[in-house]
Amino acid sequence: MDRHRKPTLDTVASAVGVSRATVSNAYNRPDQLSAALRERILETAASLGYAGPDPVARSLATRHSATVGVMLDRPLSSDPAVSIVLDGLASTVDGHDHGLVLMPGGVDGGPRPETVARAQADVVVAYSLPDHAPALDVVRARGLPLVVIDQPVLPDTARVEVDDVGGARLAATHLRDLGHTRFGVLAFGLHRDGATGPVPTDRLPDAAFRVTRDRLTGYLDVIGEAPVWECAGSRRDLGRAGARELLSRTPRPTALLCASDELAFGALQAARDLGLRVPTDVSVVGFDDVPEAGHAEPPLTTVRQPLAEKGRRAGELALRLLTGARPGEPARLPVSLVDRHSAGVLT
Amino acid sequence: MDRHRKPTLDTVASAVGVSRATVSNAYNRPDQLSAALRERILETAASLGYAGPDPVARSLATRHSATVGVMLDRPLSSDPAVSIVLDGLASTVDGHDHGLVLMPGGVDGGPRPETVARAQADVVVAYSLPDHAPALDVVRARGLPLVVIDQPVLPDTARVEVDDVGGARLAATHLRDLGHTRFGVLAFGLHRDGATGPVPTDRLPDAAFRVTRDRLTGYLDVIGEAPVWECAGSRRDLGRAGARELLSRTPRPTALLCASDELAFGALQAARDLGLRVPTDVSVVGFDDVPEAGHAEPPLTTVRQPLAEKGRRAGELALRLLTGARPGEPARLPVSLVDRHSAGVLT
DNA sequence: TGGATGTTCTGAAGCGCTTCAGTCACACTC
DNA sequence: GAGTGTGACTGAAGCGCTTCAGAACATCCA
Numbered sequence: 001m002d003r004h005r006k007p008t009l010d011t012v013a014s015a016v017g018v019s020r021a022t023v024s025n026a027y028n029r030p031d032q033l034s035a036a037l038r039e040r041i042l043e044t045a046a047s048l049g050y051a052g053p054d055p056v057a058r059s060l061a062t063r064h065s066a067t068v069g070v071m072l073d074r075p076l077s078s079d080p081a082v083s084i085v086l087d088g089l090a091s092t093v094d095g096h097d098h099g100l101v102l103m104p105g106g107v108d109g110g111p112r113p114e115t116v117a118r119a120q121a122d123v124v125v126a127y128s129l130p131d132h133a134p135a136l137d138v139v140r141a142r143g144l145p146l147v148v149i150d151q152p153v154l155p156d157t158a159r160v161e162v163d164d165v166g167g168a169r170l171a172a173t174h175l176r177d178l179g180h181t182r183f184g185v186l187a188f189g190l191h192r193d194g195a196t197g198p199v200p201t202d203r204l205p206d207a208a209f210r211v212t213r214d215r216l217t218g219y220l221d222v223i224g225e226a227p228v229w230e231c232a233g234s235r236r237d238l239g240r241a242g243a244r245e246l247l248s249r250t251p252r253p254t255a256l257l258c259a260s261d262e263l264a265f266g267a268l269q270a271a272r273d274l275g276l277r278v279p280t281d282v283s284v285v286g287f288d289d290v291p292e293a294g295h296a297e298p299p300l301t302t303v304r305q306p307l308a309e310k311g312r313r314a315g316e317l318a319l320r321l322l323t324g325a326r327p328g329e330p331a332r333l334p335v336s337l338v339d340r341h342s343a344g345v346l347t
Numbered sequence: 348m349d350r351h352r353k354p355t356l357d358t359v360a361s362a363v364g365v366s367r368a369t370v371s372n373a374y375n376r377p378d379q380l381s382a383a384l385r386e387r388i389l390e391t392a393a394s395l396g397y398a399g400p401d402p403v404a405r406s407l408a409t410r411h412s413a414t415v416g417v418m419l420d421r422p423l424s425s426d427p428a429v430s431i432v433l434d435g436l437a438s439t440v441d442g443h444d445h446g447l448v449l450m451p452g453g454v455d456g457g458p459r460p461e462t463v464a465r466a467q468a469d470v471v472v473a474y475s476l477p478d479h480a481p482a483l484d485v486v487r488a489r490g491l492p493l494v495v496i497d498q499p500v501l502p503d504t505a506r507v508e509v510d511d512v513g514g515a516r517l518a519a520t521h522l523r524d525l526g527h528t529r530f531g532v533l534a535f536g537l538h539r540d541g542a543t544g545p546v547p548t549d550r551l552p553d554a555a556f557r558v559t560r561d562r563l564t565g566y567l568d569v570i571g572e573a574p575v576w577e578c579a580g581s582r583r584d585l586g587r588a589g590a591r592e593l594l595s596r597t598p599r600p601t602a603l604l605c606a607s608d609e610l611a612f613g614a615l616q617a618a619r620d621l622g623l624r625v626p627t628d629v630s631v632v633g634f635d636d637v638p639e640a641g642h643a644e645p646p647l648t649t650v651r652q653p654l655a656e657k658g659r660r661a662g663e664l665a666l667r668l669l670t671g672a673r674p675g676e677p678a679r680l681p682v683s684l685v686d687r688h689s690a691g692v693l694t
Numbered sequence: 695t696g697g698a699t700g701t702t703c704t705g706a707a708g709c710g711c712t713t714c715a716g717t718c719a720c721a722c723t724c
Numbered sequence: 725g726a727g728t729g730t731g732a733c734t735g736a737a738g739c740g741c742t743t744c745a746g747a748a749c750a751t752c753c754a
Contacts, residue, residue: 006490008710019734024712033732051488055467056412057710059403060739066465067448077434077655080427087424090451094459099466100449101414104437112441118413119446120402120467141398143353236642265642295583295612297644308424355740366704371742380702404740407709 069121088311167335168218184246184253239266279344416468435658514682515565531593531600586613626691
């Protein structure tokens with residue numbers, strides 16, 4: 001026997017003395033042949049070192065690859081929230097015998113177009129991509145079904161999101177109820193220009209990212225005007241720098257609203273840098289409720305969004321789209337305030 | 348035109364009036380046809396809504412899918428170290444125009460066998476799997492090249508690892524030089540039984556996991572005998588519980604050696620729980636140097652391993668294997684001690 | 695001017711599998 | 725004993741692409 005060439009369906013078929021169709025059925029439709037024959041086929045296959053139908057060939061023949069692609073806006077490692085969402089997504093599709101191909105983002109907020117063009121997937125989910133990510137065009141060109149998590153908002157497209165406005169309001173209201181009146185806010189990027197710094201009011205209204213816009217809206221709805229510092233990314237160091245700025249102003253804000261926990265961790269650090277005590281001197285509230293939030297010093301008061309659930313819902317939507325279902329209304333998941341120890345009454 | 352059926356190579360070929368081979372060449376071997384014709388083909392393709400050769404069909408014809416699979420021992424979200432390694436891996440293979448299919452672990456330390464059987468990949472990398480993960484058998488049965496990160500140690504298999512023994516020695520030596528003599532160690536699981544608790548000495552010698560074994564060896568080489576607490580997973584809560592136990596003994600250890608940062612974070616918390624100050628009352632040293640280590644309270648002294656580099660190297664190895672290269676010697680990456688503030692002189 | 699050399703394009707054979715319309719043999723039923 | 729199922733298997737078409745050995749024609753140099 002030729003030990004160099006991998007065995008195929010044929011190899012097994014002729015070894016057993018049946019047709020290829022029958023061997024195929026042995027794997028895919030056990031009810032189509034007698035149990036005895038099936039047993040014989042499987043045994044022969046094993047002894048031949050045949051590991052089952054080749055996935056690629058099967059995909060071509062069936063015209064689906066049983067795989068969902070996921071596009072991220074950034075590298076995987078930057079924010080734990082991403083991992084959690086991804087986990088929910090992965091386990092959901094895996095549970096339905098689908099694979100997951102990962103397309104992490106590069107510098108320009110999304111995977112490279114070539115990566116997407118090459119990906120073997122029946123459907124793709126986009127995680128919090130910028131509005132005009134080139135990757136999205138490729139998905140459209142290929143005619144693949146799409147589900148987006150958080151953003152961008154695309155017409156006639158399946159989506160799962162959380163109530164960002166409501167969540168932000170929760171955070172702001174909590175602080176206001178605690179007696180705070182002088183606020184500072186640490187926001188995500190408003191535009192794709194990677195700007196970091198204080199936000200002039202004219203930059204506000206037309207922010208390009210839905211999530212940025214919504215959280216900001218929620219904050220400002222409640223607290224009225226306030227200095228906003230824009231951070232190009234959800235990164236601790238950017239939060240630290242921004243918070244340090246905000247906290248150095250006179251009069252100093254007594255409370256900081258942060259668009260993510262990661263930013264809030266940075267703010268906690270900035271407070272330490274300046275010798276301020278949290279929450280005695282300044283209150284800090286985050287957004288996301290990543291696991292670390294509960295372990296911060298002090299434990300972070302934050303807005304919880306169901307991250308794993310987001311991934312799961314996206315997975316279910318993707319799978320549903322594969323059955324030909326229409327996108328339907330966006331799934332909107334609830335948020336809630338987790339009151340820990342980084343926000344306190346104004347003394 | 349039939350708007351329901353996606354255009355294929357043929358569609359384009361007959362629209363332009365050339366053979367399929369030529370259209371294929373337009374995409375894959377521009378040098379095989381005149382620039383003018385190529386241009387015309389690409390234009391027609393675009394106007395027809397043809398998004399380029401179907402990846403699956405191409406894979407079948409070329410007999411490789413340009414994809415590397417990665418198997419994890421656990422869910423993605425549990426430890427930031429995983430994300431970082433994955434990131435290095437993903438960007439490396441993406442840079443070489445290969446995709447990444449993700450196979451996260453379930454409960455039994457590895458992806459489901461069916462998942463691996465179905466995955467469309469030319470090569471797979473296994474991240475820190477248990478010695479006898481079923482997933483590994485499937486990889487072997489399919490005859491796919493394999494590169495393992497950390498463990499298990501398999502004969503004739505490409506591998507990338509760090510100097511775990513050396514790293515552990517570094518940590519232990521540092522503590523000893525600081526004057527400590529009473530130690531406690533927080534180790535990973537020694538066996539696949541998910542045991543958590545104090546380790547009887549007879550469980551030690553034959554630990555099933557290389558990483559566990561090596562780090563433990565490194566510690567004990569330097570400090571001699573010491574109480575060891577086994578944690579079934581690299582989880583903060585397990586570290587906290589274990590450390591609380593260890594720190595409640597009389598005489599109390601003055602220094603804790605932890606097999607991972609995640610465990611060490613738990614230990615820090617346990618110290619707080621008990622009203623002990625770090626490093627005044629007790630020193631804590633971790634292993635990994637995840638980003639959070641620098642932000643812990645106090646910043647964690649730990650052994651740094653080049654996580655991203657590990658992923659990158661694994662990616663390069665995987666790609667090399669695809670060219671038919673032999674596995675070669677395991678790549679061993681260096682570790683170093685990062686001296687921050689969680690370990691101090693014994694007072 | 696004629697063989698050698700290129701350049702550009704084509705035909706046809708696969709890649710390894712699924713699937714559907716049958717064929718065949720063997721029970722049943724009345 | 726004719727009709728009707730039914731269970732078990734097969735033949736062949738096809739999924740959408742790549743690739744390789746040429747064919748057809750132009751170009752070049754001696």
